[in-house]
C-alpha cells in the first residue's frame with residue numbers, strides 16, 4: 001500500500017524549491033510530547049543525540065520538552081552548549097589532548113570510553129569535579145542489533161569497556177556508567193540489555209549517581225512498547241536509586257521530515273530510469289549505507305502500479321540509486337517526488353561529493369506554511385576545501 005501526503009502538506013510542498021528537506025513542527029511536537037510523557041512518568045531524563053538530528057533552528061522548540069543533548073564531538077558539544085543551552089553530555093570513542101580542554105569546558109557530563117583515557121585526563125577532569133560529572137562507557141557484551149555495522153556489542157567492538165577490562169580501583173571521581181547497545185529497537189531489547197548490564201556491572205552501581213542507557217530506543221515508532229520501557233526504568237531506579245538518562249536520536253525526529261526532489265531527466269536502459277536532483281549518495285547516505293528503501297508519497301514497489309522507474313541521483317557514482325518504484329501516472333521532467341522520514345541521519349550526514357549542492361532546509365510551521373531556514377550555495381562547497 002502506497003503512503004500518501006495529506007492534501008494540505010502536498011499543497012505546501014508544491015512551492016518548495018527542490019531538492020529540500022522539510023521538517024514538520026507538528027509531527028516533531030507529537031514525538032516530543034511522547035518523550036516528555038516518558039520523562040514525567042518515570043522521572044528519567046531524555047537527551048537529544050545530535051548525531052541523528054541537529055537542525056538547530058528547531059532547538060528552541062525541542063528544548064521545551066527534553067533535558068539536553070548528547071554530543072559525540074567537540075563541534076557537536078559546542079552546538080549543544082550554544083544553541084540548545086541545557087545539559088550537554090559528551091561521549092567520544094577517544095578525546096585528543098588538543099581538544100580535551102574545550103570538551104571539559106563545554107560538557108557537564110563527560111563519558112570516557114576506556115580507563116586509559118580516564119587516567120590520561122583525570123587530573124584536569126577532577127579539577128572541575130564540583131561542576132562536572134564523569135562516566136565510563138561499558139560494553140555489556142550483549143548483542144541485540146543484527147547488522148554488525150550498527151552493533152556496538154559485536155565481537156572486537158572498540159566501544160565501551162568490557163567486564164574483563166574494567167578497573168574498579170580507578171573509579172574514584174567516576175559517578176556514572178553509560179552503555180549504548182541498541183539501534184531502532186523495542187523496549188524488550190533494552191530489558192534484556194539491562195539484565196546483561198546488571199549481571200556484569202551491577203556490583204559497581206551502589207558507587208554511582210547516574211546511568212545512561214544510550215540511544216537506539218525506537219520510542220516514537222508505532223507499536224513501541226512504552227509501558228515496558230517505563231517499568232524497566234522504574235524498577236531500575238527503585239533498585240539502585242540512580243538517575244537514569246536516555247539519549248535517543250532517531251526517535252526524536254522519526255517520521256517528521258521529508259525530502260522533496262524533482263525529476264531532471266528520464267533515460268532508458270532496459271527499463272525507465274529517472275534522474276533526480278536528489279541523490280542517495282549525497283543527500284540520504286543511509287539509503288546506501290544501512291541500506292534501506294525510503295518510502296515515496298504515492299509510489300509502490302516496482303510493478304505494482306502501472307509505471308515503474310529506477311530512481312537515481314545526479315552524481316556520477318554508478319550506485320547512486322535510490323531504488324525501483326512504480327507510480328500511477330508516468331513521470332516526466334519536472335515531476336516532484338516526496339520521500340518520507342528524511343529528518344534524522346540525513347542533514348547531519350550529507351555531503352557535497354561531485355560538487356552536488358546540499359538540499360535547502362525548510363520548516364513547516366505548526367501554525368501552517370513553509371519557512372526557509374537555510375539555503376546552500378557555492379561558498380558552502382568552497383568552504384570545505386582549499
Ligand SMILES: Cc1ncc(COP(=O)(O)O)c(C=O)c1O
Pocket residue numbers: 049051052070091180182183184214215216217247248249250251
Ligand atoms: C553513544 C550513542 N548515543 C546515542 C545514539 C543515538 O542513537 P539513535 O539515533 O539510534 O537513537 C548513538 C547512535 O549511534 C550513539 O552511538
